[in-house]
Amino acid sequence: MEVRGSVLMSIDEFVKQRHAGQYSDWKDNLSADTQKLLGNVGAQKWYPVNEGVIEPTIQLCKLFYPDAKKGAWESGRYSAEAALKGVFKIFVLVSTPAFMLKRASRVMTTFYSPTNIEVIATTDKSMLLHLTELPINNELIEYRIGGWMEKALEICGCQNLQFDIKNSLSKGDPYTSYEITWD
Structure with missing residues (x-):
């Protein structure tokens, strides 16, 4: 952990x-x-x-x-x-939100070990992600990851983002769900 x-x-x-x-x-x-x-x-x-x-x-x-x-x-x-500057910012700017968030699991494993994020559903204006593993089940880490994703999506050009966390590993659920919509 x-x-x-x-x-x-x-x-x-x-x-x-x-x-x-x-x-x-x-x-x-x-x-x-x-x-x-x-x-x-x-x-x-x-x-x-x-x-x-x-x-x-x-x-x-x-x-x-x-x-x-x-x-x-x-x-x-x-x-x-802070992380998405320079070359990384250019990558995020030219990526679609779905493409970028599908890479979220790889990105999170470079920061937290162990971590696993699964893309459950995606459309042009929404995505459902399940965080199924964290180094420790803690609500603050879940929210920190949500904030990271929100800012990354804003850099990607998404507007009017809405995040809904309905399930939580820290509350004993089998995963933390991030239901995300944008314009």
């Missing part, structure tokens, strides 16, 4: 960029283990998911977002924005 260092780096950068005045407060509220990880992160190395994602996300939500799901979602959006 691991997470890639680039995810840790994006959470750290998110707090630095969006909540700069309280960055020290956020960092001071992290455990010694998480602070140590953040002090020496390698983007391509693997780290424990609890210390690498869950704890930092819980702390950023406690400090900045009364709705923890919203905080995790915004953190995921920021991560996509």
Whole structure:
């Protein structure tokens, strides 16, 4: 149950960029283990998911977002924005939403291990995805992934996105469902 260092780096950068005045407060509220990880992160190395994602996300939500799901979602959006730059942004810009999201499983396995996303249904304006495996069943990770997908779809040109999460691994369901529609 691991997470890639680039995810840790994006959470750290998110707090630095969006909540700069309280960055020290956020960092001071992290455990010694998480602070140590953040002090020496390698983007391509693997780290424990609890210390690498869950704890930092819980702390950023406690400090900045009364709705923890919203905080995790915004953190995921920021991560996509940071990751999909340069050559990757051009790839996303010329891709159809369905093509891009069908690659979501491959993309997520580069960030979270283990992870599995299955495309269940797709049309020109909608998609149903099932997240069937996560390194740990945690609602904040589910929302972080949803935020990442939303921002990636916006970069792809989708407008008026609607996400509905009806099932959740973190609530004991066999999968997390992302029902996505757009214009």
